[in-house]
Amino acid sequence: MEIQAIELAHFRNYQGLQINFTPGVNIFVGANGQGKTNLLESIALLSGGGSHRDARDAEMVQWQEEYYRIKATVRSDGQSVALELAFGGERRKLAKVNGRKLRRIAELSETLNTVVFSPEDLSLVKGSPAQRRRFLDRELSQASPAYGDVLSRYARVVTQRNNLLRRFREGAVTAAELELWDDQLAPLAVELLGRRLDGLARIAPYARQIYRGLSRDREQLELTYRSSFPLPEDRLRWLEVYRAALKDRRAEEIARQSTLTGPHRDDLQLFLNGRDARTYGSQGQQRSIALSLKLAEIAYIHQIKGEYPLVLLDDVMSELDPDRRQQLLAELESKHIQVFITTTHLHAFLPEQLGRAGIFRIQAGQLSRRSE
Ligand SMILES: Nc1ncnc2c1ncn2[C@@H]1O[C@H](COP(=O)(O)OP(=O)(O)OP(=O)(O)O)[C@@H](O)[C@H]1O
Structure with a gap:
């Protein structure tokens, strides 16, 4: 499975964001507190299990706003699927797959799975x-x-x-x-x-x-x-x-x-x-x-x-020694798993890995795609 594109509205420090991802490794790079984990969190939410850092929905609504909405185009089981998750306003919390409202948010995991790996x-x-x-x-x-x-x-x-x-x-x-x-x-x-x-x-x-x-x-x-x-x-x-x-x-x-x-x-x-x-x-x-x-x-x-789940590596690259870091990346890449990594620096990666990856620089909730 794979996320092809995501669209955020009023989610954490993202007023509005629309971005396409790479099928392989996607790297979110930026200084502390810019919104790297926020973006990862929005992806994790789409698999229906709640925030990977146990945040409540109200905390994830952008300050001074009424609701958040996350939309994504996902490739799952050979099909293109539209996912939507929204919280706030009158309906409170709502999840849709191809426009059809789900009975329970957890049913999102039937379309998308994520495995999050964080320092904890x-x-x-x-x-x-x-x-x-x-x-x-x-x-x-x-x-x-x-x-x-x-x-x-x-x-x-x-x-x-x-x-x-x-x-x-x-x-x-x-x-x-x-x-x-x-x-x-x-x-x-x-x-x-x-x-x-x-x-x-x-x-x-x-x-x-x-x-x-x-x-x-x-x-x-x-x-x-x-x-x-x-x-x-x-x-x-x-x-x-x-x-x-x-x-x-x-x-x-x-x-x-x-x-x-x-x-x-x-x-x-x-x-x-x-x-x-x-x-x-x-x-x-x-x-x-x-x-x-x-x-x-x-x-x-x-x-x-x-199918393989999406793998989200939140701040773990700098915590792993070079040996384990390379073992992990090589393992994920060899299985063609779509990976999302947050990092403050790119020096943990080999030049050929950077060459294959989608690299997104994040600053104060704004994204720019860059090539290395
Ligand atoms: N509900 C919200 N509305 C607006 N901004 C928010 C909201 N929740 C968090 N933020 C802002 O998001 C930023 C934190 O983003 P995030 O946790 O993604 O950091 P990060 O880029 O992963 O940094 P680090 O490298 O330190 O982990 C902070 O500046 C915080 O003020």
């Missing part, structure tokens, strides 16, 4: 379990909007259940009412777990193979899912085991007013040659793992969709 991803291994869950959730939602649906339903029930636990302590809710919420929570938790494990089973072989390549066959990466309660082999038993785990921790949950068991407390564990990479991996090894996971995400989406 480099700390994926060292970071919190929440960061690794987010990585997995984003990835799996892109590949299947149904996953995103289950995830948001589950998150809603957890929030409501936590409110109930608070009110139970105040005596405003009965034990029977709490049980009713367990009935809602448990099937969603089990479905989410099943989907996560199935997704991980498909991603893990890619990550292992890519890491083996990056480490020149010296190290072996293993990914395992750590559930907040013991998962029996037999999936048919997960529901009853989860319900029992909820019961076991009921008193503690009431005391802490929080749901303590379930996929929102799980983790993705990463091992190098059998040792926990979080504790024992060097910074270089941890970065290679992060890179492998991102490249595995790209391969996974390709496996599901039959």
Whole structure:
């Protein structure tokens, strides 16, 4: 898939912008705070998963304006498709594919997928379990909007259940009412777990193979899912085991007013040659793992969709050492993936890479295309 052209109206520091992209590598170059990430963010939004830096829609509307609108011409599945995403005014948020309004914004991912790689991803291994869950959730939602649906339903029930636990302590809710919420929570938790494990089973072989390549066959990466309660082999038993785990921790949950068991407390564990990479991996090894996971995400989406996603590299070029930088670019270029890169300088690139790339200089929300 590929974005051929984009049109922005009142998006961040872009009053109005219309630009055509190159099928291969596109580089946004400029000083800090000029709008490089803003442009990347507008592309990421078109895949339906929200802002890659977790911005709220209202923040992305240009100051003093009422709405933002992003339009793009995309090539997906051999067809030219018109995408539109708008926020503000009376309709609040609206997405269209070829002029047809989508029921849910997340359905944009059926046409366009993006994999974003930013400096925070480099700390994926060292970071919190929440960061690794987010990585997995984003990835799996892109590949299947149904996953995103289950995830948001589950998150809603957890929030409501936590409110109930608070009110139970105040005596405003009965034990029977709490049980009713367990009935809602448990099937969603089990479905989410099943989907996560199935997704991980498909991603893990890619990550292992890519890491083996990056480490020149010296190290072996293993990914395992750590559930907040013991998962029996037999999936048919997960529901009853989860319900029992909820019961076991009921008193503690009431005391802490929080749901303590379930996929929102799980983790993705990463091992190098059998040792926990979080504790024992060097910074270089941890970065290679992060890179492998991102490249595995790209391969996974390709496996599901039959096409490569767009890859957005936000400020990572200067964070990677020259070796990993070249490995990454060579890998993406060899697969003919459309890539968007933000950078303050072009010296991270080889002359032949610059020769093939579309280079856009960005200054205060204005773009000019330049040739090197
Ligand atoms: N809603 C908005 N309306 C108008 N301008 C905005 C809005 N949100 C952010 N900006 C402006 O956008 C600029 C930041 O742009 P962006 O985050 O794309 O920077 P960047 O070019 O990627 O810089 P860096 O290299 O520092 O990451 C800031 O000048 C900020 O004031």
